[in-house]
Amino acid sequence: MHDVNWIALIVFVLLFAFITWLGFVAANWRKGDLDQLHEWGLGGRRFGTFITWFLIGGDLYTAYTFVAVPALAFGAGAVAFFAVPYTIVAYPILFLVFPRLWYVCRKHGYITAGDFVRGRFGNRWLALAVTITGIVATMPYIALQLVGIQVVIGALGISGTGFTADLPLIIAFVILAAFTYSSGLRAPASIAVVKDILIYITAFTAIIAIPIELGGFGKIFASVPPAKLLLAVPGANTTGAYGAYATLALGSALALFLYPHSITGILSASSGRAIRRNAALLPAYSFMLGLLALFGFFAIAAGVSADPQFAAGFKEFGNNFAVPALFLHSFPSWFVGIAFAAIGIGALVPAAIMSIAAANLYTRNIHREFIKKNPSDRQEARMAKWVSLVVKAGALVFILFVPTKYAIYLQLLGGIWVIQTLPAVMLGVYTRWFNDWALLVGWAVGTTAGTAMAAAAHLSPTYPLAIGGFTFPGYSALYTVILNLLVVIVLTPVFNALNARRVPKDETAAADYLA
Template sequence: MRWSAFAVFIALFALVTMLGFVAARWRKADLSDLHEWGLGGRRFGTFITWFLLGGDLYTAYTFIAVPALVFGAGAMGFFALPYTVIAYPLVFAALPRLWRVAHRHNYVTGADFVRGRYDSRTLALLVAATGILATMPYIALQLVGMEVVIAALGFPMGGATGDLPLVIAFAVLAAYTYTSGLRAPALIAVIKDLLVYVTVITLVIAVPWKLGGFAPVFASVPADKLLLAAPPPHSLGSYSAFASLALGSALALFCYPHVLTGVLSANNPRTLTRNMALLPAFSLALGLLALLGYMALASHVERLPEFSPYFARFKSSFAVPALILHTFPQWFAGVALAAIAVGALVPAAIMSIAAANLWTRSVYREFINPACTAAQESNQAKAASLVVKFGALLFVLLLPSSYAINFQLLGGVWIIQILPALLFGLYTRWFHRYALMAGWASGMTAGTLMALDLHFASAVYPLRFLGWTVPGYAALYALMVNIFVTVAATPLIRAIGLSAGMDSTRREDYLPVE
């Protein structure tokens, strides 16, 4: 055990837990109302939204996986940077529209919007099911991130004693999410983000200082990993892979239920657009974190005997924790490891709330108890959030962590398939609801087949086309199939004369009030 690191870690964890329970009384309101429990009453201003979305988008897994990818794969892993650069401009104009229509009709989830827009509870169910399916492995991955941190604190790996801290941390998380709803992660996100900034800035200054500047850091990177490999003849090679990974990830980001939950909890659309300019501060932190992968490489942490059992178990995911333990005195390592662990709790809480909202609105109220009272609806969501978290915990405890990673990869491929219904739906109702279902089904099938064909080893599918090879992110290719089918099927279905349903939103619902 690393006792002083552990002591600091426990102190910070206790502080966060206290905040989680206190949050129930913050901006006090009736939590037996779904939009209070599940969206914080849509009252978060620019400041809290910045911390909340920052804590939501940049998860513990990001902080471990991105540097790990750069540590292992070099320049290709850096696609995470353009991904976060372009994510905000892509949705800059769309999010205020979504916020306005959701606010006017009390939509709590993206599926609620699809339900109202297309008058189809089946389409809404597909959107909700995709969201829940994609969120579960994402929560599981947060737990995988926590496992790495718990091991770094010196707990034995695996076995009942190794799993116990994880179970306790998650039970505590489940308890305050249950009582406080979205208010808990919103308040904790402030602490989490501050801890992350302190850790990242300290690491990015301290490590190059020790190694003698950035030049030696990059000098230790193998030449073939420092830049993207030039494409071979008749192929777009790593260039199209890099760009499509960034674009596909950015498009998928705002389809994720936990991100939409963060977006809808803002107090007005201007809070959102303002945050589109403020959130890149986190991207800068992420970019610097990605460089930590090279710093770990330059520090040769994987060759240190004290870390070898960890690298054997967690592979390159241990690069950042190893760099932290290697660089800092123990007490500060405790701060840094707490930053990662709390970085897992915040998104895990928001994800479970988002999945619970989807279940409650699109399954429970739609198919099981349409006459439910507001209190019944809210209680159902609270219970669902427990089930979701418990499910993710079992997933991680019973299955190897590679399953969580593979399913997360599939999750990205799946979640992007709701983009036509959700994002296009904000601008036009030209697409027919049955065509959207057909497109969704084709995209899901195509994406899953591509992932299976790649044996989950990669997300990049080498598409062959007119004698050229265009390696690209499978999610983006599957989305193209989806859009093609949706566009082709819409006039056909209309020609048959199937009803398009009643749109319960009006044009002015999407626009600012004049």
Template sequence: MSEVNWIALSVFALLFGLVTWLGFAAARWRKGDLDLLHEWGLGGRRFGAVITWFLIGGDIYTAYTFIAVPSLAFGAGAIAFFAVPFTIVAYPIFFLVFPRLWHVCHKHNYITAGDFVRGRFGNRWLALAVAITSIVATMPYMALQLDGLQIIISALGVSGTGLLADLPLIIAFMVLAAFTYSSGIRAPASIAIVKDILIYITAFAAVIIIPIELGGFGKIFAAVPSSKLLLAAPGPGSTGAYSAYATLALGSALSIYLYPHSLTGILSASSGRAIRRNAALLPAYSFLLGLLALLGFFAIAARVNTLHEYADGFKRFGNNFAVPALFLNSFPSWFVGVAFSAIGMGALVPAAIMSIAAANLYTRNIHREFINKSVSDRQEAQMAKRVSLIVKFGALAFIMAVPTQYAVYLQLLGGIWIIQIFPSVVLGAYTSWFNGWALLVGWAAGTIAGTAMAVAVNLTPTYPLKIAGYVFPGYAALYTVVLNVALVVVLTPLFNLLSIRRTAFDEIASSDFHI
């Protein structure tokens, strides 16, 4: 059985205590009436450029990112670096689209993407599809944050059998549930500042100290198998890893800000100008992501052991244990505690925002639209708070009862599903020409086709698309959103001709997009 690293655990517990206090104290930060949904769920839309930068970075660069990107480099090599160009492509999209979206949502008091789609296209069934897609895509994402936290707790030597093994995770998420319920999005916004500072400290320390210990970058890259240093060259009749790399980067860039936790962070900003400033500042996270990916190569050179021992024997985390094992091998115990705290906060911050975003979607676009239209503002906020608890403990139950691999599969499917709202949300920020029913058909076709593609390749992200005898392995999400948009463009004039129009007029004027 592995021994508890008491020094690292003490530092971890101290910093966890600090962020717990911050989470509860945040209720009094920029005070507002937390019995109103826009105050609880969006912080009153009062976060400036700096806080928004930490908040958006905090909910996108998660514990799963910190562990999964290096582990992909550790196991698969160069393909992991698709994460760097994907963020570079994402920020211009962010700059162009989301200030426009913010202005409309601010003017009409929209809180979710479903609210915007309902107002833009006048179709509540399309808004329902957007809401359900967003919630379903978010749940496995949240479960994987718990998995990242579980790996970190295990790496500290805290283990056991049965309920005892999951007790630290249960305690952490009970604390998370409590401060999210009481403080709303102000809690993860305040914690994100501490989390990102610690992550930058950890990343810079790792890329400076570990190469020195391993004899320099030359020896590190010499230790990495040549097959992992470069993408595999295309073979006869196939673009191979080249198209997979490119489509993963582009498809991820198109979808990353459609996730409800991303949109919630964006809509919490105080102005469109704050969002544009963030588009200019967020590329700092792309640099950070490149550094994190390098940790996978460091782990190869350090020959880390990805087996971790529990009280009941060995449990194989596989490649996901590469980063914790690397830090345990490379740093003194006190700094391991700091690094693991950063990763643990990288689970708490996005999980809190994800639960808030899912609660907002359910409350506004399902409960208020289809169950109780006469709900008061205070009842709406209370409903969202309760739903956020259900969402969090649902994710906790899932990760405790179901093998992690299933959460990974569902998260991959979530990427395919969430991109299907791209025409309604992103293109909808520029035009209301699309017919709402055509958008709904496109969404359904893209979702079904994407799911079928993923199942056909055993729930892996790339699908070998065959065109004229040539094979283009690529991200199924990108292929299916092209199908989605094509159907919408073809069906819109047809549905309009057949008088299958929207159920209400567009309530958004062109002047509402003024930025």
């Protein structure tokens, strides 16, 4: 790689030490009984608009986002900007759907999407499907946060082989595990404020300083190959890159708030009004995401990939090294330390929330449902704490011993899988018309078809759907959730007719979904 950047490393370590302290003292912030799962796993549902904004933002805009979106722009060009419209589309969905979910979950004490599905449709197997989907989709996401830490550790010049190379990552895992266990969701909520301030400082400084250094935006865009500035024009009988771009944006928007960590952040809010306010305020992050994507073009203009100083970094981390190389090229060491700390802390916040969300799912919808029916509050909270450690340990083992590309592939599959819970969760807050067994069959069909499409496309997120001589390359997740929903709509009247005497079990009432 290169020699250790001691100034950057010292700044990085000092900021990491500060957020570690903050993570532990967060246990006493808005103090509650952490031997109750809703206190440990949802912060007591007491986070107002301000904290919820930082928490959900920190939850969704991760270290891997900071690294991967510019890396995609650096390598593939304009297609990376699909991330901007997708987040813009996601927030009206947040505004319309998730306050209703918050109200009913608060009314009935639901902590997870699995709890809601179990109460709404009365089918524990459907709830189990939602639960397993959420856990499996979350695990590679946690691993990718550790990839973000790996990249910045390497960029700081810390290298080696074997245990020595892995030690900084292991230390970061131990810190994450310790403050999550002791403080629950309060830890990432408090740290998210620091993380987002650092990221905004980094982003706005870079968007001003780097173009000045490189001679202005005109020179930057002139240095980017024309093929990367625009989507390729579709050929005959195909929507080409246009269809892929649009379906990636829409499918990603539909899936975003179905991830367990997103739902955990939403359910921790103090009111449905706080969620609606955040739906209006969170697009500020979309603006920042657009700025981050531009960093990929900045890296092209700065010629970092051709700089021998960074050759080893690109060899080890590929295009993911573009942003660290850009910052090392453009800024003094003390600011590099701040920027890298922002990325590193940006990994800990979502990783903590993801592990808590997975632990909540296992504890409520697997352990409590199938293993120990009536645990005490203390037993339930303790189980969740231990499961959160197991989840993080699994992600660490995965990233240490399995090539990074497989974590990326599984994360792409995770998006295809988690969107299959949309009919039960997102549409379930509006209607009970769907038959629960039809929902389960639709989930199975969508999951199987999505996995098959991804395999046929060599684990690419887009699949070339051929219909009547036309080809529509598009996001497999969107295609398969449409198939899922069609199966549910067709099978619901069939299953209802076959079991006409069955009275649907629904713990909720229409008034539970309103303020």
